[in-house]
Amino acid sequence: MNDLLFLGTLSVYVLTTAAYLVYFIRQNKILRDTARAILITAGVIHTLCIIIRYFEAGHTPLTSMHETVSFFAWSMTWGFLSFRWRYEVKNFGAFVSPVITGLMVIAALSPSEIRELQPALQSNWLPVHASIAIMANGFLALSFCGGLMYLRQEREIKYKHFGFFYSRLPSLEALDNLNYHSVVIGFCLMTLGIITGSIWAKQAWGAYWQWDPKETWSLITWLIYAALLHQRLTVGWRRRRAAIMAIIGFAAAMFTLWGVSYLLEGVHSYVG
């Protein structure tokens, strides 16, 4: 039942991506509104899907790769929609929706059976810590998309060959603002995620911090974003440098999410 609903959600996301990409090429306003409506539909079905899974599993569905990546995609969707509500970033959807769909495909390919909750995870901290940490990734992914768009658009303007992207991408200023806002939100969530995680660690393992690879890597990621924000506010590292940093930071965040789970052993490795 839940698998079916999940595949349904995935196919609506695929449809959204198709609509956004066609809109990107054709630039027809009706298409844009359609794409947004489909994305909202996908987001709503996805929410239902997660809620149903919660009841089926009897615990917060954030314990397997399938569940975390699906929630990651969900955070990105609603993060993106919340931005739409605040201000318009032209054609952002064409960059974000393929990433969301990609995440959903990864989630679909991971084993989706509901597993017993390991004793170590039986805590009220699970929903809090895991959801905040993954939501942070959602916003950081948005800044990653914004960063790519910025670099592409800046190239067009700096090197003066105005191609396919120039007219379709928004102004550099808008992209830089987007980058800044999504990094700030993502960074705050990440900070909260690390704090809640370390409180939980104290309760479960008796120490706030024990240099487990996941902890180490999330600290590295956190430091990258902290540096980005610090430099931005003090000496004005904005625009191009901020875009590059957002891309590097996101790579580190993704390594924390996946690389650590698959490549390095540690106490955190029940997610996978």
Next chain:
Amino acid sequence: MWVDAIMAMGVNHKTAPVEIREQLTFSGDCQTTIRQLKEIPGCDECYFLSTCNRVEILFVSREQENTARAVRQFLFGHTRLTDAEIDRHSYFYRGIPAIDHLFRVAASLDSMIVGEPQILGQLKQAYRDATEEQSTGTILNRLLHKAFSVAKRVRTETNIGGGAASISFAAVQLARKIFGELKGKKVMLIGAGEMAELAAEHLITQGIDHVTVANRTLERAATLARTFNGSAISLPEVVGRLEEVDIVISSTGATDLILRRDDVKPLMRQRRNRPLFLIDIAVPRDLDPKLNDLENIYLYDIDDLKNVVEVNKSERTKEAASAERIVEEEVLKFGQWLENMEVSPTIAAIRKKGETIKAQELAKTLASLDHLSAKEKKAVEALAASIVNKMLHDPMLCLKANCRPEEKRQKLDLTRKLFNLDPPSPPAPRDTAGR
């Protein structure tokens, strides 16, 4: 057929060189010309458009040949052109091609710079002059309103007016791509050339906050600064003031560079990396080309801007193809409307509407009255039929009655509106015609 009564005659920048076009200037204002046109026998409706690229008359006449000849005499009578020259340099369209021509003109497909927006305003002004002289009637009113809505459709559905087609607009568009909103941004003019002034004016309409003018002679700088409500500085002060501006337009006659890479580099840190858009429209160049290598600096020289304009122009030509499709579609629709503007199709349409309403209402009523006998049902049906027929009888008689053609057109037009026979009709005539 009324469609063939619509004719367009004139010259434009494609058919006639300026030496010919300037011979066609009419003394006095357009309204005088229209008054004279109205006097031409057989000319039922007319409108006159005169811009620097075209002079043309659109008219409706039943006595097509005679009126066309008289209009031609009116247009070219006072010139020294021979008949053969007139034929070579003018155009004359009748029926559908005339409608097509008007729509293309309105959509700016016939303009020297395809997609330029001024022509629509000129068209509206010409129409206003014509309506003040009451020289337009049912057909031209509808035709011109339609032309305005076609132009609007072309503008919203294609990108024909998209890219900037002049250097100063290209600069403004680039600035918007870099800064987003231009509100609150500051601009500095180095040198007080005409092109720089023009670009600055465009920027101000976009909401630029402050203009600083730097010039070799401070006096000239001060004069120009006053027109922009800005401030004037001398050339040596330029580097120091760079920190606070966002856009620099340089156009001095200096033979040497005014700003070098190494002058500006240390400034970027002070500016906290706020971007700087440098526009160099001077030849020889004022600004060091190496400035473009610095982060967050975007340097455009005159050739770069010219390239932007060229690219935009070819883009417009591409968009023109889809605009042509829209025009074609609308011409067909208008032809259809003209065809329906005859008595018999209108009467048929009213009858059909009456029949449809009668059938629907009968079906609804009889469905809830199953206890009626066959005879009673017949009586109800007869009642409905006779109400519909009696109701429509007088309007139809009125339509069929003989009267002057213009009056007939008005009657038909009003009838079709009253009975809503041409839905949907999206153009809102009032708002496109007025003001």
